[in-house]
């Protein structure tokens with residue numbers, strides 16, 4: 001897994017982590033042990049996105065946790081983030097790799113499809129993301145996936161991320177099925193800022209119990 005460590009992958013959201021709370025919410029997630037952070041904002045102006053991504057990058061660097069930018073290699077390059085997450089409609093992995101360099105972390109959405117995962121691996125992806133596994137208030141229309149795809153994807157030999165409607169109460173089967181990272185928006189941030197660190201710690205405890213290499217890189 002190289003620069004990636006198994007655990008909670010905290011993803012921001014412009015509604016659940018609004019500007020006034022963004023930095024403190026992510027700081028709480030980091031204090032609770034999140035091992036990866038994604039800045040995901042579909043609505044704000046480019047100036048706001050640049051400022052927020054810079055602030056989060058400073059915070060994550062201090063914590064020694066990689067920050068990935070959703071959808072936008074250009075923004076990742078501008079703020080010096082650790083990498084990007086790209087969906088199937090978000091432009092080419094190869095172009096992002098050329099822009100960000102060999103050490104950048106590039107994650108790819110594979111929905112429920114192993115064929116997309118093999119292509120992403122062939123093109124140099126650093127992790128593969130599957131989901132949604134449960135109902136997602138953040139992205140209700142995302143295609144559904146079954147936990148068995150996580151087990152099947154282990155043979156690709158890359159870190160596996162699960163996403164979609166994950167909470168502390170439904171996360172365990174996904175780790176048992178083979179997820180190295182659980183990418184969470186609502187299940188981390190929808191209880192208000194004071195809940196975030198506790199929730200992150202609960203996810204960490206779940207990984208400590210069920211993930212084979214939680215205390216190492218994978």
Ligand SMILES: Cc1ncc(COP(=O)(O)OP(=O)(O)O)c(N)n1
Pocket residue numbers: 038040070071085086087088089090107108109129130139161163183
């Ligand atoms: C870790 C992770 N997995 C999947 C996604 C979804 O990416 P995408 O399909 O491009 O959808 P948007 O997030 O851009 O709406 C993700 N962001 N992160």
Ligand SMILES: Cc1ncsc1CCOP(=O)(O)O
Pocket residue numbers: 131132135136137138139142163164165166183184185186187
């Ligand atoms: C971006 C994305 N892709 C598939 S589900 C999802 C949303 C995840 O958010 P939540 O954890 O609130 O369901």
Ligand SMILES: [Mg+2]
Pocket residue numbers: 070071085086087090
């Ligand atoms: Mg996208």
